[in-house]
Amino acid sequence: xxxxxxxxxxxxxxxxxxxxxxxxxxxxxxxxxxxxxxxxxxxxxxxxxxxxxxxxxxxxxxxxxxxxxxxxxxxxxxxxxxxxxxxxxxxxxxxxxxxxxxxxxxxxxxxxxxxxxxxxxxxxxxxxxxxxxxxxxxxxxxxxxxxxxxxxxxxxxxxxxxxxxxxxxxxxxxxxxxxxxxxxxxxxxxxxxxxxxxxxxxxxxxxxxxxxxxxxxxxxxxxxxxxxxxxxxxxxxxxxxxxxxxxxxxxxxxxxxxxxxxxxxxxxxxxxxxxxxxxxxxxxxxxxxxxxxxxxxxxxxxxxxxxxxxxxxxxxxxxxxxxxxxxxxxxxxxxxxxxxxxxxxxxxxxxxxxxxxxxxxxxxxxxxxxxxxxxxxxxxxxxxxxxxxxxxxxxxxxxxxxxxxxxxxxx
Amino acid sequence: xxxxxxxxxxxxxxxxxxxxxxxxxxxxxxxxxxxxxxxxxxxxxxxxxxxxxxxxxxxxxxxxxxxxxxxxxxxxxxxxxxxxxxxxxxxxxxxxxxxxxxxxxxxxxxxxxxxxxxxxxxxxxxxxxxxxxxxxxxxx
Numbered sequence: 004x005x006x007x008x009x010x011x012x013x014x015x016x017x018x019x020x021x022x023x024x025x026x027x028x029x030x031x032x033x034x035x036x037x038x039x040x041x042x043x044x045x046x047x048x049x050x051x052x053x054x055x056x057x058x059x060x061x062x063x064x065x066x067x068x069x070x071x072x073x074x075x076x077x078x079x080x081x082x083x084x085x086x087x088x089x090x091x092x093x094x095x096x097x098x099x100x101x102x103x104x105x106x107x108x109x110x111x112x113x114x115x116x117x118x119x120x121x122x123x124x125x126x127x128x129x130x131x132x133x134x135x136x137x138x139x140x141x142x143x144x145x146x147x148x149x150x151x152x153x154x155x156x157x158x159x160x161x162x163x164x165x166x167x168x169x170x171x172x173x174x175x176x177x178x179x180x181x182x183x184x185x186x187x188x189x190x191x192x193x194x195x196x197x198x199x200x201x202x203x204x205x206x207x208x209x210x211x212x213x214x215x216x217x218x219x220x221x222x223x224x225x226x227x228x229x230x231x232x233x234x235x236x237x238x239x240x241x242x243x244x245x246x247x248x249x250x251x252x253x254x255x256x257x258x259x260x261x262x263x264x265x266x267x268x269x270x271x272x273x274x275x276x277x278x279x280x281x282x283x284x285x286x287x288x289x290x291x292x293x294x295x296x297x298x299x300x301x302x303x304x305x306x307x308x309x310x311x312x313x314x315x316x317x318x319x320x321x322x323x324x325x326x327x328x329x330x331x332x333x334x335x336x337x338x339x340x341x342x343x344x345x346x347x348x349x350x351x352x353x354x355x356x357x358x359x360x361x362x363x364x365x366x367x368x369x370x371x372x373x374x375x376x377x378x379x380x381x382x383x384x385x386x387x388x389x390x391x392x393x394x395x396x397x398x399x400x401x402x403x404x405x406x407x408x409x410x411x412x413x414x
Numbered sequence: 415x416x417x418x419x420x421x422x423x424x425x426x427x428x429x430x431x432x433x434x435x436x437x438x439x440x441x442x443x444x445x446x447x448x449x450x451x452x453x454x455x456x457x458x459x460x461x462x463x464x465x466x467x468x469x470x471x472x473x474x475x476x477x478x479x480x481x482x483x484x485x486x487x488x489x490x491x492x493x494x495x496x497x498x499x500x501x502x503x504x505x506x507x508x509x510x511x512x513x514x515x516x517x518x519x520x521x522x523x524x525x526x527x528x529x530x531x532x533x534x535x536x537x538x539x540x541x542x543x544x545x546x547x548x549x550x551x552x553x554x
Contacts, residue, residue, distance in 0.1 A: 064505065068462055072509035121502075122456045122492040 013175040017167040024163040031155055036148040043144040047086050047135050048114060054084060055116050055131060063121045066094035066129030078102035081133065089134035094118075095127065106134040177207050185214065191225035194218075249323040251301055252308035260322030260330060264383045267320060267332050271376060276335040278376040279342040280383075282390040283311075283349065285327040286368040286402045291359070299359045303367065310352040315345075330387065346371050346405035354403070368403035370394050379408050436540040436554040437487045440525075440547040442532045450551040456492055458535070460502070461513045466533070474515035475524050475536035483521065483539045490553045 008014050055062075058077045065074035078090040082103040089103035106113065118129035177199050188194045195218060198211040247259035255263055264280070271278045285307065292300035304327070311321050311329060320332040333345055349371060356364040372394025374386040389408040397406045439455060441447060447466050450458070457463040458472060466472050477484040479496055488499050506512035518524045524536040529546040537553065 061505065064502065067460070068506070068511075070506065070509055070511055072511065073506065076509075122460060122494075123453070 012178060013171055016170050016175055020166050020170070021163055024159045028156055028159040032152045035151045035155060036144075039148040039151055040144040043140050043147060044112075044135075047140050047143075050086055051084075051114055051133055051135060052116075054081060054087070055114075055133065059116070059118070060121065062092055062131055063118045063128065065092065065100075066096075066098065066118045067121055069094050069096055069098040071098060071100055074098060074100040075102065077131075086136050086139055087133055088136045091132040092118075092129065093132070094129040098129070103134070106132075108132050110134070112137065174207075177202060181207075181211065181214075188218065191222050193222065252305055252323050254308050254312075254321050254323040254329070257322065257324055257330075260320065260324065261383065263320050263322070264330075264332050264387075267334065268376060268381065268383055271334070272381070277340040277378070278335065279331075279333040279340055279345070280374050280376065280386045280390045281331040281333065281342075281346060281349070281405070282324065282372045282387065282394045283329040283331065283353075283369045284394055284398065285329075285353070286370060287365075288327040288367055291365050291367070295359050295363065295365075299365075302359065303357055303365065306357050307353065307367075310355070311349065314348050314352045330390075340375070342373055342375065342407065343405070346373060350403065350405065370397040370402050371405035372397060373405060373407040375407070379410065436552055437483055437490065437537050438540045438543060438549045439535065439537045439551040439553060440528055440543070441535050441550055442528050443546050443548045444532060445548060447550060452491070452551075455551050455553070459491065459515060461506070464513060470533050473527075473531055473534040475527055475534060476515035476517045477521070477524065477537070478517065478519055481520070483537065486539075487537050487553055 058080060061073055062077045064070065065077055074092045074094075078092050078100050079102045081087050081090040087103065089101070089106045091102075091106075091108070092098070092100045112135055114133040114135065116131040116133070117127050118131060120126040120128045180199075181196055184194075184196055188196075195215045196211045198208050202208045202211075247255060249256045267278060270276075285303075288300070288303065291303055304323075307329075308321070308323070311331070315321060315331065315333065316336070318334055320330075322330040322332075324330040331349070333340070333342065350369060353367060353369040356366050359365050372390040372392065374380070374389035374393065376386055379389050380386050393406040393408045397404050400406075439450060445466075447468065454463070459474060464471055464474075477487070479500070485496055488494055488496060492499070494502075503512055503514040518527055518536065521538040521542045524538055525542070525544055525547060528534045528536050535550075540552075543549070
């Protein structure tokens with residue numbers, strides 16, 4: 004979570020700005036604080052100089068006359084100011100007057116003023132030494148420094164917040180939204196990025212437009228590929244169908260039929276169910292072909308095919324086996340395999356007249372030979388062969404009927 | 415010797431400034447004090463040093479506050495007006511150690527006081543100079 008936050012652009016931006024502001028504030032604060040201390044000391048010294056200049060005349064006279072009363076008056080007056088803690092007035096002729104706390108004249112912060120002879124100003128006659136009130140200076144420096152630094156800090160803080168807010172609202176917020184939206188968009192989908200209304204003409208707008216162009220290009224490419232795939236699949240399906248189906252009747256052709264029968268028998272073996280293989284040969288088909296032509300023959304075959312499909316169940320297999328021969332595999336349903344009933348149904352369907360044209364109806368029938376799996380064998384070829392023999396048995400014995408192979412029956 | 419000195423001085427002063435009336439500082443003719451330089455004179459009159467070099471305390475005489483000679487004396491000696499000098503003494507009054515010169519009404523009385531007092535010292539307009547006193551300094 005933390006790593007995620009750390010890696011996010013808004014956080015990084017904000018953090019960098021804040022860090023910069025803190026460093027800048029720190030450096031400026033130290034500079035300002037040092038400057039403040041210097042200024043306070045300078046101000047204090049200036050005030051002391053001004054104070055001294057107001058009593059300079061009296062101090063000079065005191066030093067001139069070695070008048071300690073006047074000197075004390077001067078030094079005590081100076082010491083009363085809160086910026087001064089100690090004053091010493093000395094005359095060159097030996098007077099020493101000190102007011103306030105004693106101090107070392109060699110200290111760095113001691114202020115020194117020369118006193119001139121009041122009547123001969125080019126002649127020095129004494130000195131005043133003043134010790135400034137360090138506590139007062141420190142307190143003032145601290146107070147002023149604190150005010151400056153807190154103003155600076157507040158200032159930096161406000162600007163930092165403002166900049167972060169600006170960057171966030173103008174830039175990174177949109178980038179974050181765009182990144183998240185883009186992340187969710189699947190390649191090839193119709194979804195597009197939305198451009199924030201105020202950024203249509205800037206870099207964000209450009210980014211959105213270019214990204215959308217890329218998305219469109221990707222979508223088009225994928226779409227084209229999908230169409231191509233669909234087309235090739237359709238083509239393949241059609242080819243396979245053409246290979247498997249008899250073009251006239253749309254039934255399975257012989258080759259595909261053999262495969263279908265093999266599969267059905269495997270399934271029957273696994274499910275321990277029974278199947279019937281029925282070979283149908285149309286009666287009286289050749290005369291129709293001869294008399295009414297191939298179109299009529301074709302029409303008859305199509306009609307018969309449709310009737311067979313209609314009569315049988317969906318999972319039964321209907322194959323165009325040869326010219327006017329059909330092979331059927333009937334699977335056992337929930338109940339017993341009722342091959343005879345089915346055969347009769349088929350015969351009934353075949354018996355219905357066929358309209359060859361407006362005036363001509365043809366009546367055909369069929370001969371059905373039947374073999375049973377697994378009763379008569381398990382091999383498809385063998386079973387078909389048995390059905391074929393049974394069918395010929397019907398043909399010979401008068402047509403339009405069915406015959407179930409009987410083992411041991413020498414046909 | 416002294417007379418000759420005095421004559422020479424007199425001659426010099428007469429020759430030097432017949433129009434510009436200088437101020438002379440005088441003592442009793444019997445006083446053997448050496449001539450005063452300006453510093454000695456300032457220290458004497460501004461109260462820093464109240465004694466002659468021989469240890470005798472000097473009796474300092476001032477002229478009337480309104481007098482021209484007093485104005486000239488202080489103007490030339492310390493570059494201050496009579497009022498400024500008065501302010502100086504006033505400032506020192508509260509210390510209890512103010513010792514301003516004694517004020518004498520006019521030059522005649524100054525001359526008289528000096529003739530009568532061995533330790534007196536005063537100043538007069540040069541043209542009012544008389545016998546019985548000795549000039550120890552010229553202030554101009």
